Amino acid sequence: MGDHNVNYLEAKKGLKSWLVTVDHKRIGLMYLFSVLFFFLAGGVFALLFRAELLTAKGDMVSADTYNTFFTLHGVIMVFLVIIPSVPAALGNFVLPLQLGAKDVAFPKLNLLSLYIFWIGATMALGTIIVGTLDPTLIGRVDTGWTFYTPYSSNGGTAVIWMTLAAFILGFSSILTGMNFIVTIHRLRAPGLTWFRLPLFIWAIYATSIIQVMATPVLGITLLLLIMENVVGIGIFNPNLGGDPVLFQHFFWFYSHPAVYIMILPGMAVQSELIAVFSQKKLFGYKYVAFSSLAIAIISFIVWGHHMFVSGQSELLSMIFSFLTFLVAIPSGVKIFNWVATMYKGSISLKTPMLWALNFMFLFTIGGLTGLHLGTLSTDVHLHDTYFVVAHFHYVMMGGTLMTFVGGIFYWWPKMTGYTYNENLGRASAIIVFIGFNVTFLIQFVMGAQGMPRRYYQYIEQYEKFHVVSTIGAFILLVGFLIAAFALVQSLIQKNKAPDNPWKARSLEWTHTATPPVEHNFIGQPVVEYGPYDYDAPMVVETLESLEAKGQPYQFSEA
Amino acid sequence: MDETQKFFDDMTKMKVQAANEWWTPDAVTQAAQTVDGVYNLITIVCVIFFVGIIVPMFYFTWKYHRKSEEQVAVSQEDHSTFLEILWSAGPMVLLFYLFFVGFRGFLDLRVEPEGAMEVGVRAYQWGWEFQYSEDFEGNPTKCTTKVNFNEPLYLPTQRPVKFIMTSSDVLHSFYLPSFRQKGDVIPGRYNTVWVEAPADKADDYTLFCTEYCGRSHSQMAATLRFVDPPEFNKWLKEKQKTSCGGVSLKRGKQIYDGVCKTCHSLDGSKGTGPTFKGLWAKEETLEDGSKVTVDETYVQESILKPNAKIVKGYPAAMPAQELDEDEIKSMFKFLQSVK
Numbered sequence: 095m096g097d098h099n100v101n102y103l104e105a106k107k108g109l110k111s112w113l114v115t116v117d118h119k120r121i122g123l124m125y126l127f128s129v130l131f132f133f134l135a136g137g138v139f140a141l142l143f144r145a146e147l148l149t150a151k152g153d154m155v156s157a158d159t160y161n162t163f164f165t166l167h168g169v170i171m172v173f174l175v176i177i178p179s180v181p182a183a184l185g186n187f188v189l190p191l192q193l194g195a196k197d198v199a200f201p202k203l204n205l206l207s208l209y210i211f212w213i214g215a216t217m218a219l220g221t222i223i224v225g226t227l228d229p230t231l232i233g234r235v236d237t238g239w240t241f242y243t244p245y246s247s248n249g250g251t252a253v254i255w256m257t258l259a260a261f262i263l264g265f266s267s268i269l270t271g272m273n274f275i276v277t278i279h280r281l282r283a284p285g286l287t288w289f290r291l292p293l294f295i296w297a298i299y300a301t302s303i304i305q306v307m308a309t310p311v312l313g314i315t316l317l318l319l320i321m322e323n324v325v326g327i328g329i330f331n332p333n334l335g336g337d338p339v340l341f342q343h344f345f346w347f348y349s350h351p352a353v354y355i356m357i358l359p360g361m362a363v364q365s366e367l368i369a370v371f372s373q374k375k376l377f378g379y380k381y382v383a384f385s386s387l388a389i390a391i392i393s394f395i396v397w398g399h400h401m402f403v404s405g406q407s408e409l410l411s412m413i414f415s416f417l418t419f420l421v422a423i424p425s426g427v428k429i430f431n432w433v434a435t436m437y438k439g440s441i442s443l444k445t446p447m448l449w450a451l452n453f454m455f456l457f458t459i460g461g462l463t464g465l466h467l468g469t470l471s472t473d474v475h476l477h478d479t480y481f482v483v484a485h486f487h488y489v490m491m492g493g494t495l496m497t498f499v500g501g502i503f504y505w506w507p508k509m510t511g512y513t514y515n516e517n518l519g520r521a522s523a524i525i526v527f528i529g530f531n532v533t534f535l536i537q538f539v540m541g542a543q544g545m546p547r548r549y550y551q552y553i554e555q556y557e558k559f560h561v562v563s564t565i566g567a568f569i570l571l572v573g574f575l576i577a578a579f580a581l582v583q584s585l586i587q588k589n590k591a592p593d594n595p596w597k598a599r600s601l602e603w604t605h606t607a608t609p610p611v612e613h614n615f616i617g618q619p620v621v622e623y624g625p626y627d628y629d630a631p632m633v634v635e636t637l638e639s640l641e642a643k644g645q646p647y648q649f650s651e652a
Numbered sequence: 653m654d655e656t657q658k659f660f661d662d663m664t665k666m667k668v669q670a671a672n673e674w675w676t677p678d679a680v681t682q683a684a685q686t687v688d689g690v691y692n693l694i695t696i697v698c699v700i701f702f703v704g705i706i707v708p709m710f711y712f713t714w715k716y717h718r719k720s721e722e723q724v725a726v727s728q729e730d731h732s733t734f735l736e737i738l739w740s741a742g743p744m745v746l747l748f749y750l751f752f753v754g755f756r757g758f759l760d761l762r763v764e765p766e767g768a769m770e771v772g773v774r775a776y777q778w779g780w781e782f783q784y785s786e787d788f789e790g791n792p793t794k795c796t797t798k799v800n801f802n803e804p805l806y807l808p809t810q811r812p813v814k815f816i817m818t819s820s821d822v823l824h825s826f827y828l829p830s831f832r833q834k835g836d837v838i839p840g841r842y843n844t845v846w847v848e849a850p851a852d853k854a855d856d857y858t859l860f861c862t863e864y865c866g867r868s869h870s871q872m873a874a875t876l877r878f879v880d881p882p883e884f885n886k887w888l889k890e891k892q893k894t895s896c897g898g899v900s901l902k903r904g905k906q907i908y909d910g911v912c913k914t915c916h917s918l919d920g921s922k923g924t925g926p927t928f929k930g931l932w933a934k935e936e937t938l939e940d941g942s943k944v945t946v947d948e949t950y951v952q953e954s955i956l957k958p959n960a961k962i963v964k965g966y967p968a969a970m971p972a973q974e975l976d977e978d979e980i981k982s983m984f985k986f987l988q989s990v991k
Contacts, residue, residue, distance in 0.1 A: 150664040157867045230967065238864050244839060245822035245865060332840030338823060339838060372716070375730035403825065404836045405843040408762055412755055419747040423740055429705055430739040436712040438726040443717065451709065458705050462698040469694060469750055471687045471757025475676070475832040478825060478862040542676050542691070544668050544829025546862040549870035553666045553858070555673070629728045 105612040116201035122187030136170035144567040161236035168239030180359030191602035194283025194619040199276040214262035221255040243330040264309035271305030285621035292625040297362030300386035308351035346397035354393040360494035363501040371447035372439030378431040385424035418468040445519030449500025456492025481541025507591030518580035526573035532566030684832040764846035768812035775824035775837040778868035788881040795896035800910020801874035808884035812848040821971035825863035849878040904986025
């Protein structure tokens, strides 16, 4: 055992101390670097196919290679980057600290989640590599991240392996979700009532509920695919009497809630950033908190809006369209409250805040263009065109990824103990903002003009739009490289960060050292105020310090 | 592959007419114009909300910018029930309205008027086949007249056309941007969409596949040529001559151009499937090492059950083809002719 009062990075040394650690902070960091590695890989594939799309004719790579590229990009970004980004990487690091707990409720289970994540990721990538090297073995993985049958099952068993990989990855998020739910219920510090929880916790709580409830559906789908392939029972395959559209229902019954597994954590970080960098109480705290839960609940009953033209009944489409409009309300409530929080604040434009403003701008566009797609008659025209591609990049990348990077810049001093070059950080946020809009804004136009998704070749009249989009993709590359450079440079320059550089009021900044000690806190923190009470006096008390003052903490009867 | 490649390159020359290339393509039908009306309405709503959110955001950023480290927030006002109700209930009214107009337009797109001309559509990897069984006046054709997407597919103006669609293999999607019309094409099921071009809109329109279906997904583009009813009838009569014409080399060539060309070359080059050059009567080695002579029996089996006997070195990629006896016999003639 190391000394509990030295910082967690130095408490133990060596590779083994990382691989068998049960420290949530170290597990969070390992998730973080895994996710960043996959983000690089997914990004490289995006740049490769954007380069192919520079000209109308398919001339850089073959159609098969192009199809593999966009599948890789989608699978990696969805399952290996966005889903684990905030909850598993930042959530693991931050959540117990914000609760005033020594660790999550089940530390060993937490380590198991990480290993399961690595196994699932290896399996997903392995399937793609094997499928690409020898397509006759299990079939090429060129299905797009949606794996629609019967195309995905005609070529071979790759769809089963990929679903298995997604299910294993899902298991990792089920375990993490359960762990977080129990931790939030049981390990809150004395005085940390539900309505004194940072909103980060509320949104992660809502995310965890979806993870635990939706992911099992992937398991059912997997079981049905295996039954069809091995036993020959017709479920999805029309040649055996099955129905391929049924697969879409199963797929979206998981994957639509998964969309909220992706965006709610982004909103979680956003609430923190806006409040801290405005030094103001978060406006409409309870509305923001409950809108997370409302989004979580509604997310389960809107999956059919992916299938308006799939041949499902018009009545079903009508119901799903109606329910889809409902989800706009809680999302809107959040946006309005964030803007209201900035009103009469003391707004500091540090790097994390710039990423938060990126989120606000881009996510608003993403959310609003969802109206074109939720509306039945316009969706018929726009479905499976670049309009959809632009919409979900504005939501997923403009939403979740912006706050993920913003969150990294926000908690980086806490994680590493070092500060980064503020100018580089700001420059990266601005360049990414420009690159993002150049890449994706034009795709709304392409989609409205009828350019279908997943096209290797396209008609020449779309070429000029694609040129702009590809240029934007490379601007994005520059922006993210500058961000990476700023972070790496901070590790080399080793400029020591203060304990609370942002004047935040949540426990990870007020009650811990930077970086935190191995067991997070010296003594048990006690909470006297809400997480955003910037006007209240700064109170840094623990049970022990109160005891020493002769004013022991009064536990309430409840 | 040369001939196939040329055909694919031609796809890039197709057009989706758009007077305003920054907005939606030219609308052909009344229903499409209604869709555009909703599209414009939603876009205006989006712009209003966007400005309403982003302008205050930038204004606050400028106005309440922290000028010194010690500066604190001017106010700690943290809730307003009035505002919360306003920005939940206000948009809700608007959203219900959007839902309603969207649903109305959707019904227009989905429910075809009485007396529509029915055209069968069969999608396959990778192409479209149209099946005509009546002319403009509704008189039945001599046989189901099949026309393939490597030539323009004719349709009459001034009469609703209902496409009854199914797929031979995987999911496809039938997308006509100029008509704002789309429907998935599903194996083992029928899905329908309908369009009607007015007399003054006789023109060529592009058909795309919008459900990802594999290697040549992006080449599943076809030209739909809407013409005056008499011209349509004349064209259909012409097509019946070959389509209902029994067994002929010409018909075999036509089937080749429409269906086989994507994967089987005529010049000896290797495609997704074996070349047809010199194939007839040749001895092929199969996957399991056994040998088979390419004759009537083998060719018929390969058309109807393509994956029963796979030639060594090729993937089991071919979908089953729905050809009748005359069509298959025409293919024999064609294969015999490719020396």
